[in-house]
Amino acid sequence: MTRYLIGLLVAVVVVVGVWQIYELGRRNAATEDGTRSRSVGSTRVVESKDLRGLPPGLEPSLRSAKSQGPAALKLWLDQYGRLVADPRLADIELDYVVMVARQNPAEAKRVFARVRQRVDEYSPVYPRLERLARTYE
Numbered sequence: 001m002t003r004y005l006i007g008l009l010v011a012v013v014v015v016v017g018v019w020q021i022y023e024l025g026r027r028n029a030a031t032e033d034g035t036r037s038r039s040v041g042s043t044r045v046v047e048s049k050d051l052r053g054l055p056p057g058l059e060p061s062l063r064s065a066k067s068q069g070p071a072a073l074k075l076w077l078d079q080y081g082r083l084v085a086d087p088r089l090a091d092i093e094l095d096y097v098v099m100v101a102r103q104n105p106a107e108a109k110r111v112f113a114r115v116r117q118r119v120d121e122y123s124p125v126y127p128r129l130e131r132l133a134r135t136y137e
Helices: 002-030 057-070 070-083 088-100 106-120 126-136
Strands: 038-039 043-046
Touching: 057 070, 057 088, 070 088, 088 106, 088 126, 106 126
Parallel strands: none
Antiparallel strands: 038 043
């Protein structure tokens, strides 16, 4: 009887240990590119603020430009865009595409095409690009 209880206890410990290792590996795989993300269906959604490429000093002016609308964001991109690197630059430009689409669909498609040329399938903004492709291509 004691032998069966010890065997059962060992089996439970092994199962729990394997489960913990699996969970740790899954969490590491989800954040392997250095950004925090959350899974939605089969695609990974990355928060804009977690993307690399934007100098910290530009964050307040970017927030201000976004709140003022597409014209202000376009001015911000013209002024500071050369200081921002992908993937954050691509994400900001996609924000601009969405904002300007109602007022100027041709401009939205032009900017989208420019972003599409730069972003590859390994970029953290690629899932968003693919979702928007149906509308802007």
